Structures are given as C-alpha cells and as structure tokens.
C-alpha cells in the first residue's frame with residue numbers, strides 16, 4: 001500500500017486544495033478511491049494525486065514571520081490616524 | 093530534508109509543557125500532525141476520532157443492510173448513496189486517526205471487530221422495521237449532525253476539522269432525506285403512522301442519549317479544555333430536545349417520555365434519563381451489540397481475499 005495525498009480544484013476558481021489522503025495499492029486504484037471518497041458530489045472539476053513520499057516539507061522555522069523585515073508590510077497606521085483626525089475635525 | 097512520509101514529529105512545533113500547550117490552544121492555535129503535541133492531547137484526540145470513525149463504519153453497515161428492503165427504486169438509490177457516504181466518512185476519519193501514529197488502521201479495525209473498541213450507542217440497537225430506518229435518518233443522523241457540527245465549530249486538530257467540514261455537509265443531506273421520509277410516513281396510511289410511532293418509541297431515548305451524560309463541571313473534560321468540543325453534552329442534548337419535540341408533535345407523534353414538560357419560558361425539558369442503557373452499549377452489552385459486531389467481523393473476514401489480491405497486485 002502507498003499513501004496518496006488528494007487535491008481538488010473547482011472549475012474556474014480558487015487554487016487546488018488538499019482534500020485528504022488515502023491508501024491504495026497502485027495509481028489506478030488510487031484514482032478510483034479518490035473519486036469515490038472525495039468527489040461524489042462534484043467537489044472538484046480537477047483532481048491531483050501525489051504520493052506522500054514525493055511531497056517535500058519545508059522547515060517551519062524557515063517560514064516563521066520575518067520579524068526583522070517589517071518593511072515587507074505596511075499596516076497603514078499613520079495614514080489611518082491622519083484620516084481619522086480630518087474626519088473628527090470636520091464634525092466639530 | 094523531509095517529505096510528508098517521514099515520521100510526523102520530526103518536522104513540527106513543540107511545547108515546553110501542558111501549560112505552554114494550553115496557552116497555545118487558548119490563543120486560537122491549531123495543531124497539525126507534524127507537531128510534537130503533548131501525549132495526553134494525542135491520546136485523547138486519537139481516542140475521540142477512532143470512536144467517531146468506528147461509529148461511521150458501524151452506521152454504514154446498517155444502512156447497507158436495509159438497501160434491499162428500501163421501498164422503491166428512489167429510496168434504494170438514496171440508501172446506496174447514504175451507505176457510501178457513511179463508509180466514506182469512516183475512510184476519511186481512519187486516515188486522520190492513523191496519521192496520529194497511535195494505532196494503524198488495521199489495528200483499529202481488528203479491535204473493533206474483536207469487540208475491544210467503542211462506537212456510538214445508537215449502533216447497538218436493532219432496526220426492526222423500515223420505519224426504524226426512517227427514525228434513524230430523522231433522529232440519529234440529526235443528533236450525529238449536531239454533535240459533529242459542535243466539534244467542527246472549534247476543533248483544534250487541523251486534519252480532523254478539515255474532514256469534518258465535508259462530513260457535516262453530507263450529514264445535512266441525510267437529515268433532509270430523513271425528514272422527507274418521515275413526512276411520507278406521517279401523512280401516509282394509519283398503519284404507516286403507527287409504524288413510525290413504534291419506531292420513535294424505540295429510538296427516541298437512544299438518540300437523546302447519544303450526546304452522553306452531562307459534561308464534568310467546568311473545564312474538567314480535556315476535550316473541552318483543548319477545544320475539540322465547543323459545547324457541553326447537556327447543552328447539545330437540551331438544544332436537540334428543544335428542536336425535535338415540537339417537530340415530532342407537529343407531525344402528530346408522541347414522545348415516549350411521560351415526564352416531558354414545557355417550562356414557564358416554553359422550553360421543552362426531558363424527563364429523568366436512565367443512563368444504564370448507554371453504559372451497557374459502552375461495554376458491548378446493548379440489545380444488538382453482539383450481532384452487529386459479529387456481522388461486521390464476518391464481513392471483514394469474507395473480504396480478506398480482496399485485501400490479499402490488492403497486496404499482490406501492488
């Protein structure tokens with residue numbers, strides 16, 4: 001038995017999404033199991049199956065929020081404060 | 093370098109102790125299979141998912157038994173689809189459970205068929221007539237739906253939450269089929285009406301008891317503390333009684349509870365619940381436990397050749 005990861009994508013929108021996993025003895029059976037377990041009610045227009053051992057997993061630490069790179073974000077605080085000030089100024 | 097096939101705990105987060113873990117949960121954290129979760133959490137959540145998986149499988153097997161008896165082609169098709177849904181739910185859940193690394197799927201199945209594992213009380217009773225299947229679809233699927241939806245609402249174990257989304261959606265179809273079948277019996281001949289009343293007399297209490305006895309006080313239940321369950325057993329049970337009593341009365345049926353009453357605020361209150369029948373089912377001592385488990389085990393044995401053939405072809 002091999003374990004496969006199942007991905008489904010709806011027609012014309014969104015990305016492929018992980019739908020679950022299954023055990024199957026060969027690729028042909030894997031496709032049939034996936035259809036019967038994950039796609040009985042048109043949950044996707046496209047389906048991908050990937051053998052679990054072929055999915056590379058990144059180190060979570062490499063994905064941690066980059067606290068040292070605040071310049072990659074802008075939460076808009078300064079501009080929001082200025083706008084609020086102007087709005088309140090208009091009311092008075 | 094790691095792949096998804098490596099042992100999970102080699103690639104995830106870890107926590108200093110249970111307090112640290114609790115703070116993570118209280119802060120809205122979700123646990124994933126790769127995390128080095130506390131053993132207590134792993135064991136408790138695994139047990140819960142295994143119980144759920146076993147229940148789906150045992151439920152699916154009863155649905156299957158009734159396909160030949162379903163009156164008419166449309167209902168046979170509905171029961172075929174429902175059986176496939178329930179077995180599908182079991183498949184999804186056994187995969188999620190097996191990935192927790194406590195037991196393999198084969199171990200879970202063998203322990204279930206040996207009578208060493210637990211499953212929902214309602215699958216320890218016998219469906220006597222077709223009306224029982226209607227009562228199961230209307231009452232039991234609805235109770236399962238309510239309790240699963242309450243788990244889905246928070247559910248800090250990511251893979252479980254993701255499969256629950258699908259399971260809950262499909263339980264919704266079963267409930268709607270259930271109420272439609274009930275409508276037909278309720279508005280049918282007097283015999284059909286009597287048949288459903290008799291089935292209701294058999295299934296009302298098991299359905300109400302599915303939610304279990306009151307949750308232990310405060311957050312003494314680890315499943316509540318770890319936000320697997322979002323609601324207490326007694327609250328789910330009360331909401332169920334409040335919804336289903338008027339519905340059944342509306343179809344002209346009587347609830348087999350002489351102490352049932354409506355309080356000053358119009359809330360329906362069930363009478364005293366005898367928990368002995370529920371406890372008996374947890375010991376495999378329900379009215380139909382032995383036969384159900386034996387049938388499932390025989391089924392597993394009869395299909396051994398299929399599994400062997402698959403192994404050879406692989």
Ligand SMILES: [Fe+2]
Nearest residue numbers: 148177178181
């Ligand atoms: Fe189900």
Ligand SMILES: [Fe+2]
Nearest residue numbers: 178233263266
């Ligand atoms: Fe169901």
